[in-house]
Amino acid sequence: MSLPNVWHHRKVADSSAKGCDLCYKPSTSVLVTPDKQDHFYICQAHLKEVRFCKPIIDQAAVDAKKQKENDDEIIAQAKKEYDEKQRKKKEAEKSGDKDSKGKDKDKGDKSEDEKKDDPKPKDQDKTSTEKASQDEEPRVFELQRTFYQQRLTKKRQAEERKRQVEMSQRNRERLSNPSFFPAVPKDNP
Template sequence: MSLQNVWHLRRVADTASKACYICYKPSTSVLITPDNKKPKDFFYVCPSHLKDRGFCSPIIDAEEDAKKKKDEELAREIEQVKQEYEEKQKRKKEKKKEKKEKKEEEDEDKESKKSEKEDDRKAEQEKNNKIEELQKKAEHKADDFPRIFTLHKNFYQMRINRIRSIDLAKRNAERMKDPALFPSVPKGDI
């Protein structure tokens, strides 16, 4: 019955929040043991305590690093899309200026105005669509917090002691139910 010192961070709904293990404030963050074996242990903790180096230490995961890199790449792509859109708008403005000069010479091009407006609308829609897609990808990241932690030895020992005391209480309750535990009444006359 050994409890590994590996804890995974999980989130619960606001309605299911319970008191923090440390400060007793309502919290939606839960540290839970990852395996399905007994003993299964969990407790609620505030996100601020997860940053405290005296309470726990994060275990850096290669998957998390890859996710962070992907998020950075998405942010770069968003910036590139924005820059490309701005460049296109500058080019269109320059073209409009040139066309205005030509229009002063020729007022017969009413259809070109409509096509320019349509092109502007299409370009803006494309930009918005690209940005929305990239932001949706970026939203999939949960938090900046690591997801796996190890408790420091004092807190870890407190969790082990809690599990041992629960097991001891269960065993004592089973013993109390056993009638052979108590002494029998004397049978003979004295």
């Protein structure tokens, strides 16, 4: 059973943090094989080291993400334009119905509305940039040859230890069974 050299980056809870395999500092980042045969804890800093691993970038996913961002921008612009047209339409209806004093009040209300609307998009932009920076981190890695060989060796050793434990348990069971040993001869010589 071969271990693929494709590792997915996952996060665990702070309470589940364990020592990094390289520097032994507590870490919440885990590299896991796709079929979950093997995993190990690793620091975020090690994931950025070229000598440890390199990211595997799916170009199709990157292109799809860019296309989705472009589509979202176009939709946002269309919504904004539509809202502007609706607001102007309502203003035109109000200005036709009210006298000049009413217009001055509307202008004051508009400026207050605009002030209220401005902070919201800024907050949304901040959260969207934070999400984008989190998404920018690669999630799939390929270990360098030496580290991959170390993982294979550890995996083989663990399997060997497991086999030895099973063998010793079977031997213990055999030895505890009295029918395992030969019986004393009952015939005369």
